[in-house]
Amino acid sequence: MFRLPWVSRRHSASKLHLVMLLAAVLNSVETAATFCPNGCDCDDETLVVSCVQANLEVIPIALNPSIQRIVLKENRIKIVDAAFQFYGDLRNVDLSNNHLVTIPNNSFEAQKQLVELHLKHNKISALTERTFQGLKSLTVLNLRDNYLEILKNGLFTSLTKLEELDLGQNRISRVDPEAFQRLGSLRVLYLDDNQLRGIPSPALSPLNALAELHIGLNAFSSLPDDGFNGLSRLAVLDVTGAGLDNVSEGAFRGLNALRNLKLGGNKLREVPTRQLATLPRLEDLTLGQNDFTALRAGAFHGLSNLKRLEVCGAKLLTTVERGAFNDNANLESISLNSNKRLVSMEDGALAGLPNLRHLMLRDNAFVTFSESLVAWGELRRLDLGENPLVCDCELHWLSEVLAARNSTPVVCAEPQDLRGKSLKGMAPDELGCAFSDPRRQALVATLGGAGLVLFAGLALLLYYRCRRRVRDALKDYKNRAISRKEHEYQKTFSDDEYIVRAAHAQQQAQVAAGIKPIPVTEL
């Protein structure tokens, strides 16, 4: 009799418990869906959680489980624990600039949809073949600026969709032959700024989809024959600052698709002409900060598709020889900036370049430029700034060329009274042209007078010889005689003055044709 109510009471009590529990669970689910840690920004519509500089030490676990993107950069997170298993829909994870030291095996096993994983600027020193297990959709993996030393075989085997892998700025000194196994989709690989002593050719050769390889800032000293074997689709190769003093003749063999080569910041004593000649499709070449003294005739022999050449900061470069670009009729842009000893551009050095539109000769040692160096009027970008120019009448043509452009200053270094002044639009007498010299003025006056006397004498002679005919024809020839007189008068100007006039006329024609002046220093 007494048991039943007890039982029923217990029953109802447990019912109550159940309801309370359910309510609590529901409540907690609801809070979870909207829970957002301090310093974070959680958007349940876009499914993006952003916790930049939020002082986090762990990855938050109570976020909306449907989030697709989580930005956790610039925190103090030390470990990737099991947190990611709660977020199976993630497409993009950014853990850059944290204190990660290690990533436990299988941390990302639930991330079947993850496309981008950013781990830049942490302290990760070790990876195993299970670190990235399960990331079967990953296309971008950024491990730049970590403490990696050795890339062992099979590290990235799960990442069959990977297209971009950034391993730059680590301490990698060894890359095992099968380190990049199964990365058949890889298009971009950064291995720059590591401690490699040679091209890891066996590891690279299976990467037959690779389009860009950045492998500068290592300590190669030389590039051996066939070092890039197998990379038949490589379009961009960056070997900047790799300590190269020698490039073997067949170093670039097989790079049949290469269009952009960066070889700057090495110790090359000559332009590697024969080595480059195996790259017929090359369009962009960067060669600055090397130790050569000249760009010799035929230096870029065979590079008939070359469009852009940059040689900046070559400390020993003094001369660009005539014919330096004689095999490169497609050149559109030449940048020779900050070559502190570059004083000489031989006449004809830039001849035969009908497509040249950008000419940058900034911050070199040029004291003058020749008007016949290039078709100045055809250039869309021109920068001649920061050269120690001697501004005399020889450069008057340039003052006119510059005046026609919306240019930044090209400043004179000499003579003393013009130092620091802008050459642009400088008047002929300021530049010491034509009539400013009294002796020259006297000479011109004498010649002019003599011309007039001669003309008058001839006219008189003619007049007395054939009076009648002259009288009859005088009306018709009057105008022509006047124009001839003008011609005589013009001849009395110096050659400089004549060129100035021609250039001026050309300039006016350009203005009339509506050609807009182009800024000189658009970089």
Ligand SMILES: *[C@@H]1O[C@H](CO)[C@@H](O)[C@H](O)[C@H]1NC(C)=O
């Ligand atoms: C992680 O996986 C690697 C490779 O399978 C294994 O050698 C290592 O012992 C694993 N680490 C841990 C902590 O289980």
Ligand SMILES: *[C@@H]1O[C@H](CO)[C@@H](O)[C@H](O)[C@H]1NC(C)=O
């Ligand atoms: C560069 O290497 C080639 C062989 O690859 C060698 O013949 C040549 O002497 C080397 N030059 C220098 C300057 O080391």
